[in-house]
Amino acid sequence: MDSGSERAADFEVQWDGDDDKRNPQNWAAWYKGMTFGTMSFAMLVVILNSTSYPNSLPSIMAEFKGETQTRANLGVMTYFLGFAVGPLVLAPLSEIYGRRPIYAIFMLLFAVTVIPSALAHSLNDIIGVRFLSGLVGSVMLSCAPGTIVDVASEKYRALAFSIFCIAPAEAPTIGAVMGGFSSEYLGWRWTNGIVCMLAGVAWVVMSLIPETYAPVLLRRMAAQKRKETGDDRYWTRFEHNRTSLPDLLKTNLSRPFVLSVTEPILIFWNLYIGAIYAIFYLVFVAYPIVFKQIRGWNSGIGSLSFAGIGIGAMCTICSEPLLRKMVEAHKHDPKTGRPSPEAGISIICLAACLAPIGQLWFSWTCEPASIHWAIPIAAGIPFGCGTTMVLIYGSSYISGTYGLFAASAMVGNNLMKNVLGGFLPLAGPAMFGRLGPRWAGTVLGLLEVVLIPIPFVFYFKGAAIRNRSPVVAKLKELQLPAKPDVSAEEPIVSEITKPVPDVDVTAAGKEDSEK
Missing domain, CATH: 1.20.1250.20 (MFS general substrate transporter like domains)
Structure with missing residues (x-):
């Protein structure tokens, strides 16, 4: 493509005014609220898998006899390590491919990786697979704040973040209660089963949210314009500085x-x-x-x-x-x-x-x-x-x-x-x-x-x-x-x-x- 200095401003693809409905910040209030609620729920599920685990340890150790408390706690450590490493890779991926495909792929993987925990035959199985769960589940840590910024206008952004934070802030308490009661009356495997089912629901609702990342949307609009008109002069500023993966x-x-x-x-x-x-x-x-x-x-x-x-x-x-x-x-x-x-x-x-x-x-x-x-x-x-x-x-x-x-x-x-x-x-x-x-x-x-x-x-x-x-x-x-x-x-x-x-x-x- 031509350099930015050679591009005509008349052919730059931008939002069509302040009320362009293609801009996520112009979505209807109820739809924005649904988006924030969906993000909050998905974040809740990811954190539940962290905080429900410690209260399930007595049941896990009772089944896998001979295991120490310290070894059992390694499941907490590996999950957090996944949380730590995941955003390093998932964040730049969402810049290139957009939020929606990253959510759809990695929330599905999160639900899938919880299944081996529920079916594990040894503590080693649980410890290893929880790292993978944390790695793919960190998609919410990587992308959720950016999605809120994509959708909420500056005037209401603080309110949007407050609404979004309700579930994550309460997740440690909810996870502890869920882990305690489920392991007490259903067994520790059902604790993972409940998280898996909730993760499946989160994957479905997250997949329904359209793309929100403006650079990706504008790049698509520019590509569509070039295809429809056959004129390669249509461009967007977010194509000029795109970096390779x-x-x-x-x-x-x-x-x-x-x-x-x-x-x-x-x-x-x-x-x-x-x-x-x-x-x-x-x-x-x-x-x-x-x-x-x-x-x-x-x-x-x-x-x-x-x-x-x-x-x-x-x-x-x-x-x-x-x-x-x-x-x-x-x-x-x-x-x-x-x-x-x-x-x-x-x-x-x-x-x-x-x-x-x-x-x-x-x-x-x-x-x-x-x-x-x-x-x-x-x-x-x-x-x-x-x-x-x-x-x-x-x-x-x-x-x-x-x-x-x-x-x-x-x-x-x-x-x-x-x-x-x-x-x-x-x-x-x-x-x-x-x-x-x-x-x-x-x-x-x-x-x-x-x-x-x-x-x-x-x-x-x-x-x-x-x-x-x-x-x-x-x-x-x-x-x-x-x-x-x-x-x-x-x-x-x-x-x-x-x-x-x-x-x-x-x-x-x-x-x-x-x-």
């Missing part, structure tokens, strides 16, 4: 690692968010010990102890309008008309205090059994609320800071989060067995206390740290500012699938170190 994979695989080890902002925030995420999943080890072993509850009733965490997560989601007002109350950047990325850290500062309060509260009221059960369960409310805030607004801060490099920054963050979330819980049984729930929980609570200064430092000094970042400086030199629709007021706008310009961030870091 090998080059795109190379860029997406290398840039997250380069940013993660050279950018101080990402070094601290990846470790902070990863630690909070790992502690959250370590709690899933503590609750069964406290409510099943110490208090004698069965698996089904014991799983209801996670209700406090679920209520806390829902409180965060329902408070989104109030939290957004807190962010908007900060000084606006005259260039963008929006608060700085650090404005959202004010929410994380609050969350950084709530999470350890809940953790320490639980630790010192979980035993002896004479303490009423409602008291430690209620401790899950501030813990769940704080943890959810950190995960949501931490992602928002990274996106707002790195703008066009947000995709790479978020992939690196996702990798760190899922690696820590997968490996650290392996030490949970030994830790809680040796120290006991009270002191093991206290150690985790104090670790969260030690981490409190991180968001406060970035709240007050984040702008100065950003200005010293070689990557941010490189973006300014190349006139590549952060996208206007990635801001602190829009939680989880981690546009995983958005293309980024081909800029050598390694060189940027090298130049800075030589100065």
Whole structure:
């Protein structure tokens, strides 16, 4: 094709005005709502396969005698490793082929890979196949945020993300309850069977959603126009800079690692968010010990102890309008008309205090059994609320800071989060067995206390740290500012699938170190 400079503007294929129905942002409100609900449901199913597993372990170990708790927990680790690796490949694939085929293929594969878990003849079978399930199930982590951005207009995007986050935020609690009751009354194989059936439903409804990724839609429109008219002059700007799959994979695989080890902002925030995420999943080890072993509850009733965490997560989601007002109350950047990325850290500062309060509260009221059960369960409310805030607004801060490099920054963050979330819980049984729930929980609570200064430092000094970042400086030199629709007021706008310009961030870091 001709170069972009030789192309006539009259032949550029674009949306036909602001009300073009082919643009997903102009879909009817009910259809958008159905899309958000479908995405939320599919994300729920993928996370259920993660959080239902720990509560099924007693049944699994009873069938496969001789297996240790640590080996059984490897199923958690391998699933998270799949979550960590999958987005590195699935995100660039959706850039080239669009969202819909990626959803259709990989959600079907997800449903299929759950079947061997239900029919497994050994623990090794379960551990191995759960990695594959996490790998293909990570399609929701890779593409769902981008789909929400595709469909929701800027005015209603924060609301759309809040609606979308309801199911994922509640999935850990729902998964624990489902795993507890199903393994207690139906057996652990049926826990996987239920997930498989839900995954099948998710695959069907996800396949019904049309393509939403604007560059793919416009490329198709341009190709159709050339075919109908026989005139090759019709073009779209998204064809001019298309990158080959090998080059795109190379860029997406290398840039997250380069940013993660050279950018101080990402070094601290990846470790902070990863630690909070790992502690959250370590709690899933503590609750069964406290409510099943110490208090004698069965698996089904014991799983209801996670209700406090679920209520806390829902409180965060329902408070989104109030939290957004807190962010908007900060000084606006005259260039963008929006608060700085650090404005959202004010929410994380609050969350950084709530999470350890809940953790320490639980630790010192979980035993002896004479303490009423409602008291430690209620401790899950501030813990769940704080943890959810950190995960949501931490992602928002990274996106707002790195703008066009947000995709790479978020992939690196996702990798760190899922690696820590997968490996650290392996030490949970030994830790809680040796120290006991009270002191093991206290150690985790104090670790969260030690981490409190991180968001406060970035709240007050984040702008100065950003200005010293070689990557941010490189973006300014190349006139590549952060996208206007990635801001602190829009939680989880981690546009995983958005293309980024081909800029050598390694060189940027090298130049800075030589100065």
